Structures are given as structure tokens and as C-alpha cells.
Amino acid sequence: MDMFWDIVISALLVIGGVFGLVGSFGLVKLPDPMTRLHAPTKAATLGVGSILIASMVWFAAKQGHLTLHELMVTVFIFLTAPITAHFISKANIFRDWPADKLPRPAGEGDWAVHTADADTSQGELAVERETEAEEKAD
Template identity: 40%
Template sequence: MTGTWIELIVNIVVSLLLLIGAFVTLSASIGIIRFPDIFTRLHAATKASTLGVSSIILAAFLYLLVKEDIVSGKLLLGILFILITAPVSSHMIGRAAHISGVKPVTKNRTDAFEEAIRKRQS
């Protein structure tokens, strides 16, 4: 009897993780289309890969752990790799875009990176 309750709870958790991952990925892809400049689009793309894909991979890990009794280290390493590389690569792409002359859309905002560069040069 307890095995069925545990499986039911795991099925619900896996389903929620899959739905959350799909929703975050969908909303981030809409953000990539709708946002005005490369910096906000990079933000949306990074959120999709870190949150959306990681929750989908975590759902796969939990499913394999409970249903098949498989501990997949590859899935855990995949999550770790995404959590480390996606924000760093997004930051480097954004920084390269800014240095190459692409300016952000600054409606009621300041360009903090430009100010930091000016302070560093003086």
C-alpha cells in the first residue's frame, strides 16, 4: 500500500516538474521573440536553459530513480553543467556585444557597464 502512495507522489512531482519546465521554456521563447535588444533576449534564453531544461532533466532523473531503480549520474552532471555554463556563456556573449558597440535599450535605465568602463579608463 505504501509503495503505491510513494509512486503517486513521485508521479505528481514528475508531472509538475515537466509542466514547470515546459512553461518556463515556452515563456522564455516568447521573451526571445518579444524583447527589444540582445541583452534582454540573452536573459530570456538563459532562464529557459537553466530553469526549464534543468527541471525537465530533474523530472527524468526522479522518474528513472523511482520507476526503474536507476541512479543516473549523467543526468545530474547534465544539470550541473547547464547550471554552470549557461549563465557564464550568456554573460560573456552580452559583454562581447556591449564591447563591440551594441547598446542596450535604455528606457528609464542607466548603462552600468558603460559607467564602469568609464571609471576604469579614468
């Protein structure tokens, strides 16, 4: 039975390593922020989850006691990954899409990054447009 737990733990660690590698590679190599969005939030989360499950199984099978530290880390990862995805997508909308090219959002509002009340977006968009116009002129 000891060999069974060794195989399970090893398989979970290898799966976690592969997902972590794929997530890291995707974050570096994918062409634009919206495709990069999936690498850290999906693949890396699954990789960390597999490693945390391997740790829980190891403590339960080899040490004979249950640890809950891994569950706390899992909750933290699952709470922060969607927030990271949201920030990356908002940064992409702000940086790469003018307001007239975006589809209309649901409801009666407008995209928060393209309204005058949202931080300093109008001023930053104007500076970015001027910089692009100067680069094209050169």
C-alpha cells in the same frame, strides 16, 4: 505512493515546459540584446533543470536505480549559461555603445571591446560608424 511520484514527475515536466516556453518567447520577442540576455540564461536554464530533475525522479522512483547522466547535463548547462550571457552582453556593448557613452569599468582598465588591442574592434567600429553616417545621409 506510485500516484505521488507520477504527480511530482508530471508537475516538474509541466514547470520545465513552461519555463522553456517563456525563455524561448523572451528570446524572440524582447526588444534589445540586454533584455534578451535574461531569457535563455534564466528561464530556459530553470526549465531544463526541472526536466532533468523529473528525469532523475523517474529513474529513481519507477526504475529503481539512480542515474547520474542528468547531473552531468546540469553541470554543463550551468557552466555554459553564464558564458552565453557574457558573450551576448559583450556583443551588445560592442555593437550598440560607443566608448564615450559607457560608464567607466572598475579598476584602471578600459572596456576590452573598445581598445585597439581587442581583436579588430576599432576598425569594425569605424566601419559601422561610416555605414550609419551614409544611411543618415541618404
